[in-house]
């Protein structure tokens with residue numbers, strides 16, 4: 001079976017001079033150093049039709065970058081992404097148009113992805129109208145339907161984004177993505193700023209849509225409890241690389257990578273003893289200068305001399321369970 | 330509570346909406362002592378951020394704070410002229426906004442923004458300010474802070490932008506810090522780093538914190554007191570252990586029951602029935618009644634705030650069987 005999306009050896013590097021703002025600053029004579037960020041480093045992963053793949057990992061490890069590459073918003077520096085077995089280059093412009101529309105990303109920063117001068121009905125309805133998902137006479141009802149699905153009262157459809165609460169803005173992004181009837185959603189921290197009862201409502205919506213429409217999901221979240229709840233399979237990232245990947249039950253029951261184990265230990269609980277939080281000990285590794293060999297070696301309790309030299313390969317360690325750690329040799 | 334640093338009494342804030350003027354914050358009262366942490370939780374859209382903006386004096390017309398007092402060290406902030414309020418803001422009283430975009434200017438480099446913030450309230454040399462900015466980035470767990478000072482906001486990940494906004498709010502060690510969902514996009518290790526920093530701030534400098542979050546496990550581990558909001562009002566308020574271990578308000582109880590960790594993997598999560606009412610069309614009486622399992626006819630009038638089982642509660646029929654789970 002051809003996967004819905006296959007990510008093959010994708011690398012993404014950013015350097016400071018790549019953006020417009022930087023080029024302008026440069027021209028204005030501001031000196032800017034030019035460090036290279038390895039946001040993604042040889043990432044391979046497939047997502048099957050109708051599957052929910054969770055992506056977890058530390059802040060800055062490349063989750064959103066991976067999502068943006070898959071959504072076709074940015075191009076990888078190296079490697080390919082295949083959609084039903086085809087790259088963008090393999091498709092006709094018309095096919096590529098359809099394929100892009102079919103993969104929708106719900107962005108992490110709702111307000112920077114919502115035009116502040118557009119009213120919500122325009123934000124939610126514009127693309128749907130342009131791509132004939134609805135007609136002008138039906139638009140209002142169509143928008144109302146999308147808003148209701150995302151848990152927003154349609155009476156607010158004439159408001160501007162700043163007139164909503166943070167969680168309501170996040171749901172505008174969800175309504176906008178659903179409005180173009182995608183078959184794959186990339187959810188980037190999509191329930192992060194929702195209280196748990198609305199979070200439950202949105203997660204249930206995602207589960208329902210999946211059942212009804214066979215939707216495929218890439219579900220990016222730092223919240224392990226949420227990822228555990230919704231995913232079939234989970235990929236754990238660390239500094240631009242996938243370090244472990246397995247079926248959800250397997251991963252949570254038998255984490256193989258020391259980083260995954262460390263993550264699982266930290267799942268917060270509802271105990272109300274006043275906790276003493278502690279600062280991270282040692283240097284936090286930087287994607288500007290990632291540690292050699294296994295990126296995790298400066299923090300790993302099991303590190304051996306070879307870990308600082310040799311990059312561990314991501315390889316099969318059990319049925320459908322991959323991990324990148326020398327301990328498995 | 331002898332001498333609270335902040336005392337909010339009967340706060341009321343209104344906005345214009347499609348249905349005319351609506352009261353978004355209604356009769357909200359709480360207090361905060363030096364060095365203490367108040368967790369503010371509640372339904373999305375219930376008024377947590379607007380409560381913060383109201384204290385900061387950041388409600389823009391046509392919105393308006395129309396009632397109540399906001400006593401900061403005994404002085405009513407509502408009576409302060411704008412120029413005095415401005416010099417308090419960012420200096421003695423700071424807010425970390427839910428949306429880092431409200432703090433960060435997209436076209437300015439991080440170092441420029443942080444240095445400007447320092448120089449706005451202090452006279453120090455630029456290089457001293459720059460060093461402080463770098464240290465503040467390191468403190469919130471930004472790796473390679475020296476190099477990152479040169480970056481623009483869009484070159485950071487979502488969680489890194491959030492941390493820069495936190496670093497900016499901490500630059501002046503404020504007396505009162507209102508943090509609005511400051512760690513929503515952060516993984517547990519970085520979150521612990523931030524929480525360690527604010528705990529130290531509370532302990533060593535006596536900073537009082539209002540920590541707005543939907544994450545009950547953070548509130549449980551961090552806060553001294555917790556206030557639960559629903560539809561513009563505080564419905565349950567008290568010591569954190571009392572409220573979280575023995576929720577008495579049906580909304581608080583439902584909230585705790587919807588946590589993924591209290592549900593079986595892959596199944597639909599338990600959710601509170603019904604949906605959030607639009608604030609312009611609140612149900613009569615207790616706004617929660619259409620969704621409440623305990624509701625009776627009595628609930629068609631607004632329940633008064635009462636002392637009940639060691640906390641302040643707004644409910645006619647408190648949950649008595651303890652935890653929902």
Ligand SMILES: Nc1ncnc2c1ncn2[C@@H]1O[C@H](COP(=O)(O)OP(=O)(O)OP(=O)(O)O)[C@@H](O)[C@H]1O
Nearest residue numbers: 014039059060061062063064065484485486487488
């Ligand atoms: N446009 C860009 N220019 C330069 N660097 C970038 C750009 N976008 C992302 N980066 C860098 O790439 C790395 C990965 O960023 P990404 O946004 O993918 O992280 P993330 O895993 O989504 O983190 P978070 O959980 O904080 O959102 C970070 O170090 C970030 O600073």
Ligand SMILES: Nc1ncnc2c1ncn2[C@@H]1O[C@H](COP(=O)(O)OP(=O)(O)OP(=O)(O)O)[C@@H](O)[C@H]1O
Nearest residue numbers: 163164165166167168344373374375376377378379
């Ligand atoms: N500028 C505005 N004009 C009109 N209504 C507004 C405005 N700002 C906020 N509101 C409304 O006020 C109510 C409270 O908003 P607030 O942002 O305080 O919610 P919140 O509790 O912080 O929610 P969240 O958890 O989603 O951030 C919401 O119903 C919102 O739609």
Ligand code: SF4
Nearest residue numbers: 294297300307325326
């Ligand atoms: S490869 Fe070495 S450093 Fe990396 S996780 Fe395994 S044991 Fe630890």
Ligand code: SF4
Nearest residue numbers: 615618621628644645
């Ligand atoms: S007052 Fe009535 S409706 Fe409101 S929460 Fe209590 S029991 Fe439910």
Ligand SMILES: [Mg+2]
Nearest residue numbers: 064108486487
């Ligand atoms: Mg991200």
Ligand SMILES: [Mg+2]
Nearest residue numbers: 165166378427
């Ligand atoms: Mg808010």
